[in-house]
Amino acid sequence: MRRILYLGPEGTFTEQAARTLVSRVYPDSTFGADPTALSGQARSDVDLILEPAVTVRAAMVEVSAGRAEAVVAPVENSVEGSVPATLDALVAADPIVAVAETVLPVRFSVLAAPGMTAEQVRTVATHPHAAAQVREWLARELPDAVVVSTTSTAAAAVEVLAGRADAAVTAPLAAERYALDVLAADVADVRDAVTSFRLLRLPGRMPEPTGVDRTSLVVTVDDRIGTLADLLTELATRGVNLTRIESRPTRSRLGSYRFFLDLDGHLAERRVADAVAALRRRSQEVRFLGSFPRALPSGCAVAAVISPPESVSDAAFADAAAWVQSLQERSRA
Numbered sequence: 001m002r003r004i005l006y007l008g009p010e011g012t013f014t015e016q017a018a019r020t021l022v023s024r025v026y027p028d029s030t031f032g033a034d035p036t037a038l039s040g041q042a043r044s045d046v047d048l049i050l051e052p053a054v055t056v057r058a059a060m061v062e063v064s065a066g067r068a069e070a071v072v073a074p075v076e077n078s079v080e081g082s083v084p085a086t087l088d089a090l091v092a093a094d095p096i097v098a099v100a101e102t103v104l105p106v107r108f109s110v111l112a113a114p115g116m117t118a119e120q121v122r123t124v125a126t127h128p129h130a131a132a133q134v135r136e137w138l139a140r141e142l143p144d145a146v147v148v149s150t151t152s153t154a155a156a157a158v159e160v161l162a163g164r165a166d167a168a169v170t171a172p173l174a175a176e177r178y179a180l181d182v183l184a185a186d187v188a189d190v191r192d193a194v195t196s197f198r199l200l201r202l203p204g205r206m207p208e209p210t211g212v213d214r215t216s217l218v219v220t221v222d223d224r225i226g227t228l229a230d231l232l233t234e235l236a237t238r239g240v241n242l243t244r245i246e247s248r249p250t251r252s253r254l255g256s257y258r259f260f261l262d263l264d265g266h267l268a269e270r271r272v273a274d275a276v277a278a279l280r281r282r283s284q285e286v287r288f289l290g291s292f293p294r295a296l297p298s299g300c301a302v303a304a305v306i307s308p309p310e311s312v313s314d315a316a317f318a319d320a321a322a323w324v325q326s327l328q329e330r331s332r333a
């Protein structure tokens with residue numbers, strides 16, 4: 001039985017994402033057929049088991065060491081941006097790669113100890129990304145409450161159960177899992193907020209290209225004039241669309257950064273492979289974080305994806321390479 005780890009405890013948004021991703025990536029597994037058959041004596045009958053982890057970092061260590069099959073982690077929220085704990089854990093871990101992603105709408109439930117009224121709430125526990133998405137609601141509805149950070153939204157529910165916080169801002173799933181009162185549901189400062197999650201595992205067989213894919217990289221560069229412009233030019237000249245660029249400190253000294261890049265396209269495409277090779281030539285280190293089908297926010301038609309020009313199609317690359325080769329062969333004849 002293989003373990004799939006997610007940011008726990010039970011009842012996080014990440015657990016919800018893990019259920020979607022596991023059914024998609026392992027469609028023939030027992031878990032995929034029956035997500036409820038996961039506890040008690042049924043454990044021995046299932047191929048995959050979903051298990052909560054305390055942190056994304058701890059889960060990645062388990063995957064890198066071969067003790068778990070995969071980890072599901074939050075990557076980016078449309079309101080608060082990237083999840084730094086996930087980005088930093090990705091760099092700290094031995095290489096693991098994403099094979100799938102999903103995007104979930106994010107609306108929160110506010111849970112409190114049984115019998116507690118909103119007026120009595122003095123401390124509200126939640127994950128920092130969740131706090132940022134309900135800041136206005138908290139200021140309006142619970143103005144006297146102090147926000148306490150926890151490792152996840154479900155960890156906040158556990159704090160309330162243990163009597164260490166009065167209320168928790170959680171995923172709706174937590175309201176089903178913990179014996180707490182629902183003070184408010186469907187809470188969000190930004191109505192259509194979404195968070196993206198990825199399923200990551202040891203490098204191996206990559207998902208087949210679908211035509212709407214994403215490639216994720218971490219690039220460490222030298223500190224010199226124009227480095228970043230050079231990298232971006234390598235992408236632009238090959239018609240590779242950059243969908244995200246994020247810098248994180250390397251932690252070695254002030255002003256030293258590595259860049260997380262998300263590109264449209266799959267490493268199996270010539271233009272993407274060529275661009276990734278060029279980035280490697282031009283930087284200290286490139287870490288490949290996977291090529292996988294891109295999750296489109298609901299309502300986004302495939303046509304909305306920016307198509308590269310014909311001059312960078314696989315056929316155009318093959319044709320140009322064959323022409324150069326013929327010139328070389330002729331010159332040797």
Ligand SMILES: O=C(O)C(=O)C[C@]1(C(=O)O)C=C[C@@H](O)C=C1
Pocket residue numbers: 007011012013014015074077083106127129130151152153154171195
């Ligand atoms: O705490 C959770 O429920 C999580 O799954 C983490 C997380 C995040 O890291 O952004 C996921 C979605 C929400 O944006 C808030 C928290």
